Amino acid sequence: MIDTQDITGLVLAGGRGSRMGGVDKGLQNFRGLPLALHTLMRLQMQVGHVMVNANRNLAAYEAFGAPVWPDVIADYAGPLAGFLTGLERCETPWMLTVPCDTPLFPLDLAARLAAAADQAGADIAMAAAPEDDGAGGTAVRTQPVFCLLRVDLLESLVAFTQAGGRKIDAWTAQHQHVVVPFDQPGDDPLAFFNANTLAELHSLEGSGTP
Ligand SMILES: Nc1nc2c(ncn2[C@@H]2O[C@H](COP(=O)(O)OP(=O)(O)OP(=O)(O)O)[C@@H](O)[C@H]2O)c(=O)[nH]1
Numbered sequence: 001m002i003d004t005q006d007i008t009g010l011v012l013a014g015g016r017g018s019r020m021g022g023v024d025k026g027l028q029n030f031r032g033l034p035l036a037l038h039t040l041m042r043l044q045m046q047v048g049h050v051m052v053n054a055n056r057n058l059a060a061y062e063a064f065g066a067p068v069w070p071d072v073i074a075d076y077a078g079p080l081a082g083f084l085t086g087l088e089r090c091e092t093p094w095m096l097t098v099p100c101d102t103p104l105f106p107l108d109l110a111a112r113l114a115a116a117a118d119q120a121g122a123d124i125a126m127a128a129a130p131e132d133d134g135a136g137g138t139a140v141r142t143q144p145v146f147c148l149l150r151v152d153l154l155e156s157l158v159a160f161t162q163a164g165g166r167k168i169d170a171w172t173a174q175h176q177h178v179v180v181p182f183d184q185p186g187d188d189p190l191a192f193f194n195a196n197t198l199a200e201l202h203s204l205e206g207s208g209t210p
């Protein structure tokens with residue numbers, strides 16, 4: 001059994017935030033708190049340890065009280081650069097990544113990913129959730145930035161990124177992985193809605209979901 005206390009949660013806040021006008025997304029206000037702090041608190045109650053990956057305004061992130069690590073590879077190489085940075089710093093056997101722009105993510109994310117990884121004997125468990133399919137319906141899509149992974153995959157990720165790899169799916173496909181759908185009765189349809197623009201952030205802030 002994977003003990004959720006053996007998981008370190010990593011808040012991914014290292015992006016450019018270009019669709020938000022280039023602001024530091026994690027520091028935008030959400031229900032009275034910086035978005036990344038809201039995310040950190042929601043993650044902290046699910047796992048044993050937490051840390052933050054950020055590339056700007058590091059002092060503001062450090063004020064949250066958790067360790068803050070900037071990308072170990074340069075030039076905003078994408079979320080996988082955050083995975084790599086976290087794996088290098090992680091001191092528990094498992095790490096769970098969560099992006100800072102999806103503040104209503106499930107309160108049972110860590111527990112369900114851990115249970116599925118256990119059951120499948122997998123090294124990686126990723127969430128999947130219903131999304132607009134662009135044709136008036138919904139389709140369940142993998143949300144690869146919600147990723148529980150074994151920390152001993154570090155060497156593999158170093159090799160993948162050194163060879164120029166940047167796509168999360170291309171890397172996870174090389175390992176035993178399981179996809180966990182969060183589309184069960186009782187699952188919040190807004191849980192994986194990510195705010196890429198300020199308008200999206202404000203609409204999420206006003207939703208009834210706690
Ligand atoms: N460490 C790190 N994280 C990143 C990078 N790019 C994106 N992310 C993170 O990956 C998650 C998903 O990112 P997106 O919403 O696609 O990108 P973003 O940079 O936040 O915003 P856009 O520039 O508008 O795409 C967010 O949590 C980002 O903080 C990067 O270069 N380095």
Ligand SMILES: [Mg+2]
Pocket residue numbers: 099101194195196
């Ligand atoms: Mg996003």
